[in-house]
Amino acid sequence: MGLISGARRLTIDAWSWLNFKPIYSDQLLGMPNRRAFPEAHATWVPAADERRLAAYKLLSAYDNNQAGELAAIRDGEDARDRREFGDPSMFIDTLVAHVMGREQRIVVPGAEQTTSKNPDQAAAEHLQTLLREWADAELLPMRMLQTERKAVGLGDGVYLLYWDATKQRARIKTYDPGFYFPVIPEDGDGSDYPERVHFAWELPEDPKRGLKPRLRRITYELDWIQPATASGVDRAGRAVRAPLLTEPDDGTDPAPLLNIGDQVDGTNIARDYPWNDRPVYRTCYLTDATWEIGDLIGPVDVDSLPLDKATYATDASGEVLDRLDLYIDFIPVVHVPNTVPPAEEHWGQSSLAKALQVFDELQGTDTDSSRASATTGMPIIGLSGKAASGRSQLAVAPGMVFELGENGRMDTVDTAPQLAELRNQSHDLKERASNVVRLPAVALGTMDPSKVPSGYALQLSLGPLDSLVSGMRLARAHKDTLLLRFVTRLHMAGQHPDWADVRPMPALIARGPYTPTDKAAVLEQVTQGVEAGVMSLETGVRMLSEAGFPIDDIDQEIKQIESRAFAAAKDLADALGNVEAVADFLGRQAPETEEVPAVQLPPIPANAAEADAADPLQDGDDDEA
Template sequence: MGLRNFLTDAWSWLNYKPVMAGTHDGRPHRALASELQANWLPEDAVRRLAAYKLLAAYDSNQAGELAALAGNESAAERREFGEPSVFVDTALAHMLGKNQQIIVPGAEHASDDDPSTEAVAAAEVQQHLRDWAEAELLPLRMQAAERKAVLLGDGIYLLAWDPSKSRVRLKTYDPGFYFPVLEDDADPGDFPDRVHLAWETPEDPKQGIKAKLRRITYELGPIAPPTRSVTMREGLAWREPVEDETGGVLLAPGDTHVQETGAIERVYPWAPDRPSAITCYLTDAEWLLEDLRHGQALDDLPLNKATFRTRADGEVLHKLDLQIDFLPVVHISNSIADGEHFGQSSLAKVMQVLDELAETDTDSAKASATTGAPIIGLAGARAEVDRVTGRPRPLAIQPGTVFQLSDGGRMDVLDTSGQLAELRSRTEEVRDRAAINARLPAVSLGTVDPSDVPSGYALQLSLGPLDSLVDSMRLARAHKYVLLLRLVQRLHQAGRAEGWPVGETLAARMVFGPHTPTDRTAILDEVVKGVAANVLSLETGVRMLQDAGYPIEDAREEVRRIQARAALSEVVPRTGPADPEANSDQQVV
């Protein structure tokens, strides 16, 4: 009968859009993106990529254009004034805070009089990570990845060791290229053992380039004997096992063969006491789209028709052993995992409100046209006749126009200013509803006059929904950045970077700055009174000033400076006018 199915999944909040569920089986409309119908695309990724495409259209004010391509002709007149983009940028700015800082617990004790070995090691790793973040422009790359995560629900970081720069390189990818191989019974918080980064490159008839599919694969597997790059007779790059003079298989330096299990084990620098039999393999290949048959899964493309890419040092990227036991890919989720591997966009709950806002803006634009250039009806006016056609010419109304009316003639003007005022009021109402549901109060969007806020306490209460939003977003990312910084340390250890310690990697974390404005003067006064009254320690007070935005780099060092100056002021006598009573006492003695 052609009845549509009731779909409930991670992207069912978009089912109300005809372009999202345009067919009875729930597949997106072809106008959404023709590439979503590609043969190689996994079936479970179609709706996810369609959601990404639709969210990107809202972000770039192209939702009306997309709806028009799907058959809604009236959508071509849709007015879009950028509210989705403002919501995304506001949520992103508050989530990241004013600054981001890498902290290794225990490093603050390295400046003690007798610091422990652990504190010195933590301070050393912390400085190395901060230097790497500055060289790799980490804040800028975080902005790029996190904006994708806030808008689309997901962001991707890719790490790779660069021998020429002797440091780890960080790259961000669009989540539309990300295709993890997930097990049916796997926990959504666990990271998969195999990940694909895949996309199509269009054909170029002028240069004779055909349409291709590129797939970069990172996968964990048992350690195998080493291989080397070779060129086949057909001119294709390949890898083959390295053999000794007798034809036997060799082992890589540092690898050992375990007779009991038959496996090959390796000791990694970050786990010197725990041999591992797992390594990560990298494959980077291309296929011609014409060589792929319908129904071939992305995870099982024919290798005999693939063209493997070659790295700058000549290594063929076909199951290349990276000498690490983890995947150098970090997936950032915008929401806390609840049975789903992928995150949810910050616009998910307000999509229909944004549509209502765009429709109201469209109606307001139409009403403003009739208000600025009103419709006028004339009765008893003589219209000028066109001598060529013999038909009356349309009357042109402009400043200074005079019409001669006959007896009983009149002029009526259609006044739509009242409807325009109502539409503007409706626009503000819908915008407030969108801000409330998105947990972005009007004060955070900058639409509230500061003079309208009765008190600072009232302002703090109004920011309550924003606080909960930022807390949940940061909680969803906390362990991902711990993982990212741990992988950075391990890749530097694997690359034998100078200065990086060998051994267990330390747990570093990313600390985001305050997301709301603070009254620095009030906090300073509070700290001064609290420390003077001995209800706050000097260390706590300095840390409060640091969180408020005062330029204090090291709280521990700042405390030592304050104590040193206080001790010096007690030793050095005060200068100034002499006390007459003190002088008289000295004379008597």
Template sequence: MGLREFVSDAWSWLNYKPMMTTANTGLPHRALAPAARPGWLPQDAARRLAAYKILAAYDSNQAGELAVLTGNEAGGERREFGDAAAFVNTTLAHLLGRAQQIVAPGAEHAGEEEPTPEADTAAEVQQLLRDWAEKELLPLRMQAAERKAVLLGDAVYLLAWDPEKARVRLRTLDPGFYFPVLDENADPGDYPSKVHLAWEIPEDPARGTKARVRRITYELGPISAATRSMDAGRRNLVADGSGGWLLEPGDTLHSETGRIERTYPWADRPSAVTCYLTDAEWELDDLRLGQQLDDLPLEKAQVKTRADGEVLDRLDLRIDFLPIVHVTNSVSDGEHFGQSALAPVMQALDELAESDTDSARASATTGAPIIGLAGVRAEVDRVTGRPRPLAVEPGTVFQLGDGGRMDVLDTSAQLAELRARVEEVRERAAVNARLPAVSLGTADPSKVPSGYALQLSLGPLDSLVESMRLARAHKYALLFRFVQRLHQAGQAEGWPAGATTPVRLVFGPHTPTDRGAVLEEVVRAVGAGVLSLETGVRMLQEAGYPIDDARAEIERITAGRAPDAEQAPVSPPPAGSSRASKS
């Protein structure tokens, strides 16, 4: 009977848009996803990419243009004034806070008289990571990646060792290029063992290149024997001269199991798993119908070659993890991908655009009102013999006959109602997005009754930020773990060997803080011995005080106390002095 299916997934909040699900195929409109002729795009990724394109259109005030492309001609008159971008930017600013800091727990104890080896290592790794973050412009890359995560729901970091710069390079990728291969029986929140980074390259008649698809694959698999690059653009196994295969240095073959194992610098036991990298391109004309991304024909592939001559055909990276970190905007709820911050308010954004469009039309009739004249003689065009249309301009005088009148259509009342409607919808959208008026900058500070009332109004924003930071805590800890291990694998100078040091990213305060009250609280608590000096300094950091290094600040504080402690105590007066003075 042609009934539509009820679809409930991570992007079902967009089902109200006809462009998201077409009636004949059940897939999104062709304008929302790559229209590759063989259909290399996985079918389960079509809705995700369509959602990304819709969200990007709202962010750049192009939702009306997208509506026209998908068949809605009325979308060309849509007025968009940046409400979606304002919500995204505000959420991003509160998420990141005033500053971000790399912290290794225990590093603040390295300045003590007898620090433990763990404290010294934590302080060393913390400084190395901070220096690396400064060279790699981590705050700027975080801004770019986290804005994608807030807007689209997902962000992707890619790590790679650069032998020329002798450090790990960090890149941010569009989540539309990210295609994980998820096991049907695995938890969607688990780390995948195979990830494709793929995109379509259009044809270029000027250069004579055809349309093609590029796929970069990172895959975990058993360690194999040594391979070498061949002239045919492939890698082949290398014989050892005794009828077997050559092993890479440090690898061990267990004859009873047939497994090849190696011990990584960060591990305390051997592992039989490594990560392979494959980078290749396929011309779309060489693909047959039904050959999707995970099963493209290798015999038709044009394999890429690295700058050092290594063919990227299952190249052993000599690491036991995928150097990709997928950041989600929301806590995993049975889905591998996150949810956009605009998901709860998409229909409110449409209502805002419609109200703004109606207000623009009403303001046109209010600023240039419609005038009706009766009893006036219109001037006749001598060429056509028809009356010329009357033009109303400043200083225009009309001579009316007996009984003549002029009527003006006043639409100012309707315009006022439309403006009130816009404010009503915007306020409701802010409530649903958990962005109070004070965070959007639309509240009058003079009308806030008290600081306690202001703090209560920020409650929804606090819960939103805590939830978003919780979703990212493990991912950034994973990112810093990968950075350490890639430096160890690349034998970078100065990086300690052995187990990976736990490191986390601390976001700054997202709301205005009473720094004076925090300072007074820290002074009282540390002076009374309720809090340690390390905890007090950390509280001052979170309150926004310009303390770059907690350990160095503690050293300066203790060094300033030393002279006072070395002074001889003042002797109390003699026991009878008070009585003698009184007498």
């Protein structure tokens, strides 16, 4: 570095696609501008997170048409004259709609199988019903929409789950990724689940309440199970948690008291969780503390704040949130990356990342077009002649008559060709941005449907969008399953009576289609497949639901179809000969059948004469007969 002192340092990381912005990447240090991003340079923010927080703020500025205001901090007030017409926001909203799909359904594999009744199918159906009821109560689609907009626009979204003892259900919250600080070991894999997660943000000064600027930090941490604690106060009067001790009757020293259900296994404390088959030695601790900014002196960051300066919060039940044992063996936080992170990385990438330079060019073109349209609507006129020589400048208004002298003339400056060229340039830039983001014009709704030559051509044009949405949904598939797994475990840990007999099973969130579908073709395909026996009824009904048919509940739809399938019930009766099985297939009650009376045969004749009289055909003339 001594030989090339003053040279710009090249930084390549998860946010290096923003290096082209002078306000983001300093010429010498390669760090964000301190005046533009003061939050990223706070003393408690780790150095590894400074560029990430600055990137979030810059992306939010583009989303809210404030990129010019942010650039004005470095480039001067002229940057505020930029025209921003909401193109980045439109791209984000369109991508969010596609990745969400038309509908979202919770599905437990095996719950929709109606051909066989077994304990696994009943357990899956019961869990699916409970999860869907929870999703309706918690407005899960709305929470997903909030998180997806953060993930698509900023690159990351965060869910937080917690048990609400008052409402007796798991609650879900959405956090801005700028508040999310996972502790990832230097020698660990960024794709691994962190064992300690912080949510931290600054609280402004409140002179009316006499409060100074503060920092709040909520921490979830996996650690070894410790003896029981209770709420108390320390010598300074702070609310803290203190260990509980036993009082033996034999005069021995007090010993730590264990939590209910815990047991000592060697040197560690073990605990049985209802979703595990064997004892576990770790639990999740919750800490909610606040510091005054003035007390954060020295080389400290969000993970190493001085605990002796902290003020701990208290929840609604009076428990001090100082390493409160949550009785769960997982951190109830789900990080949702927008894209599949690179190897050993933790963070996703915004969908606007590769197109920001195009959006800058588009803002410049829109600004020039706005200025050119002013000169086109109010043209510049030059007058020459005796009448015009008296005044250096005249105002032009409709109906005004200019009297020109001898050899007078009037000239106008026509800027319409330049305006048309700028509009063409704007159209080309929008098309370039669509190509970079992989959003075709048909997906943005800017293409005239009458100009599409055929459905096959439409499907080909949606190819880039298909691959884009497939990758984005792949990044979310495991996170959706993890979210529902945490919901199930929280209800089991909260000992909700409806969840007492629940068997933990994998569940997923099925996202609906995002492209137009030919309903008639799908209906014909399903009908032929089910009638030919190469497709199950469950699969066919699911295909119809995904195609947009108004099917609210697949299970109920299948039961209604089978309740009218009398021809299939007849075949089932011929195959099994079981009336109860047929009635169960139709969803009806089997009729009560009376016992069939024994067959009464006629008495045997006493002699042959009586037999012949009874049957004339038994005589010797039976051949003639």
